[in-house]
Amino acid sequence: MTNSVAAQVVQERFTLIDSGAEAQAASFPTEVKAGLTACPKRLPCRFFYDHEGSLLFEVICQLPEYYLMRAEWEILEERAAELASQFPEGAILIELGSGSAAKTRILIEAFLRQSGRLRYVPADISRSMLEESARALLADHPGLEILAIAGEYHEALARLQEDADRRKLILWLGSNVGNFDRAEATQFLRQVRERMSGQDRLLVGIDLRKDRRVLEPAYDDAQGVTARFNRNILARINCELGGQFDLSAFLHRALYNEEAGRIEMYLVSAIRQTVRIDGLDLEVPFELGETIHTEYSYKYSLAEIEELATASLFRVERQWLDSGRRFSVNLLAPAE
Template sequence: MSTHQQRHPQTLTAFARDTLQGLSGIPKKLSSKYFYDEQGDKLFQQIMRMPEYYLTDCELEIFENRKEAILQAIGRRHFQLLELGAGDGMKTKVLLRHFLERGVNFQYQPIDISRNVLLELEESLRSELPDLQVKSLQGDYFKVLHELRGNKAQPKVVLFLGANIGNYTLEEALAFLRSIATELNPGDLLLIGFDLKKDPETILSAYNDPAGITAAFNLNLLHRMNRELGANFDLQGFKHWETYNPLTGEAKSYIVSLKGQYVFIRALNRSFYFDAWEAIDVELSRKYSIPELEHLAEQAGFAVRQHFFDKNNYFVDSLWMVK
């Protein structure tokens, strides 16, 4: 319990508000979306270059080897190409370049909540793909999709890549995908990435690398809270811990308190107590089997058109059509 007068939630930033809600719960929880400050972005770039982190290479391999098959499966020469959470666009550029070379008439519309991300992406696309038509859209995914829904003249192809769907629980994933289907028109397409169930050792190594980069990435969240929220987390008093359940396909990341300790967060004017060995739930990365993802598609209002795999069957980009 706090010995301080708590700040009113309406006066807090979203980060502070989410922290208050997460650390007040049982079990304690923090959102992985706050991993990505400047230092977090740098650490995640390092993670993507680790030999153990197979996800990026697998999806890149799929796009490089199956780009023509993906275009044929889309089956259209004229469409809007929307991407939810475009990031740096490294993998997407493989498809964009191929579509341009094949004379496809399309406009690329990356959607992201971060204006900075979109500006950096636009700059790199102008330099690397000067012939590409780009129209960036800043805002909430569903709000932007809703605004575009009235345009039925051009069919839409939506990209949701990088196994981002795995950061949602099954119930959240279903709600998310149903919302996408609702904001699209029948016949519109979704190309979505899934990390597949595989050797548990392979999965654990991707999130618990021996170099400790993933641990630094997760613990950087406490650094960020110290800097932005005026917290006094002692990082030596916490450790990163990863688990994988091969039955559910859930890889889960935790930050574990090594001792009984209080942490004061100035932005909340409140102290929180952490028991020795108490865990903070910070990230879910769910892995799917093909029957599971096909069932998810069906429940969400999509028909599966085609799967595209890497050579090891570690990853799949699956093309779905709105029913």
Template sequence: MSPFRLTRTLPEDATEAALRADVLHGLTCSPKTLPPKWFYDAHGSELFDKITELPEYYPTRAEREILATRAPDIARATGARTLVELGSGSSEKTRLLLDALPGLHTYVPVDVSESALTQAGHALIAERPHLNIHALIADFTTQLLLPRAPEPRLVAFLGGTIGNLLPAERAAFLTSVRAQLSPGDALLLGTDLVKDESVLVAAYDDAAGVTAEFNKNVLTVVNRELGADFDPAAFTHVAVWDAEHEWIEMRLVSRTEQTVKIPALDLAVDFAAGEDLRTEISAKFRKDGVRRELAAAGFDLTQWFTSPGELYGLALAAPSRPAPALRPAADRITACVR
């Protein structure tokens, strides 16, 4: 049986430290924010799996449909011997790429969750005994360092997760990926596309209320991990289309004037009635915009695949020139006020 290796690039206490920093920074900003990565404890991950099966939530189905039909084209274009997946989770959709890459030697799933990596890794070994798997416990949004592996390499960033980053954060992220790649490597980027507002809003505010529960789960995480006293019932879930920036915002709106205490941070946070707490942006893209952002990071858009109805796009890109210099990490921190 092929080996399964697990490498930790994050300190053991990195998750707790990051949560503390994000909550302190976000809840003392104006407007108040919390990053969407804190949705995903075990319960939040279960809720998101339910979301992907909802009739209103099209991105997962649309991306899977593209991969099911175009993975052979991606394989021929890249000839990848190593597949790196950022934010791999359960690696479910990845199997379509793994099946299409006949010369694949190594799979490198990258995620912050050790349990998700271990579970998915052992399942893949059982299915594919000749595949080498080197899992990385890492936060690819802050530091990306890929292990040595056979080239050429294909780095996949799927699920439209790129849209959760603000434009400056996307630029820094894409530049950091480019810095890790060599000539002959490639990037496969999943991007949700601009479409009718009613379709977009429904995908983030479903009739069954699953997304509302998912959104409020971030408050439960902060309560459990930092001893906060958020009352999820005191907030209302809303999803709003921002036409100027072309992104969906998920927010929790305070139903009343209230004060939330977070003992672990020695912090009390006042909310006015009707005040927003932004928990996610999900940017939507157009092909020309994707091309420009990739070019700014040192990539050429080489192939563009879309689902029926132009709901979703997969961009295949190759390094075009030496990577731009990375900015210092401090310059990449999201400002409070937008």
């Protein structure tokens, strides 16, 4: 098969719905202005993931301090065949926040070994990351069909009630649930539950509470990649909104709030300064040491996972931990 014919065959198995790029582009200036004029200042973590931010996050996932990727990978490699065996031929794999889909390959390959064909529906706010990961997956797996959704989670949720006669496994991996506070996580999971049939299942990766000596380095690595990732949101404001942020004038801070059970990430002004953002016709003053909150990452105990499932109208059907008991992968079934 020639390269051009192969490319055409791959393209026939790939559909991209760009339902969120325009909406996100429209909301970015509004939310930046609201966040930088608030007290205390804040920027939503979903805006980390432009193309550069998505690439930086993939680097973070390979860092020695960032145990989450390796721990979840270990569980999926061990349990993928078992998971796939619970679903009949024709099942659909839907993923919320797919990123590079590196871990998802493990599950995709397990499903394909079982039935030979699979529809995969990844959703991510980075169109470029979706396109890159889809091309790689389709080239490697002739039995795979991909319907990719460039947008936010609610765009993918709308697809859950399509093909009602086919069982679905919804993936929410990487401890993305941790970016929601506990009430928001319950609310979101209820929205997922409302769109699932009784035969569908939700697979959720959830990071566990642990010592700050493990957690803080995972979000403040020695090579400074996470710091670059955090500051990239300022670079994005510079690029897209005409900002004049000096990235070197902001420090990265990550700390574990043990009582709240969450990592807190901030950008800290290293000097007293005023930053102009031309596209917003805005000048933003900063005192020395003033912070911009950029991310929370909530951690859970096993009891808290049970509580979250129950409050969201699920039950924990199966739960697996990695060998270091640092991370959990949870198969949730709709409660009766």
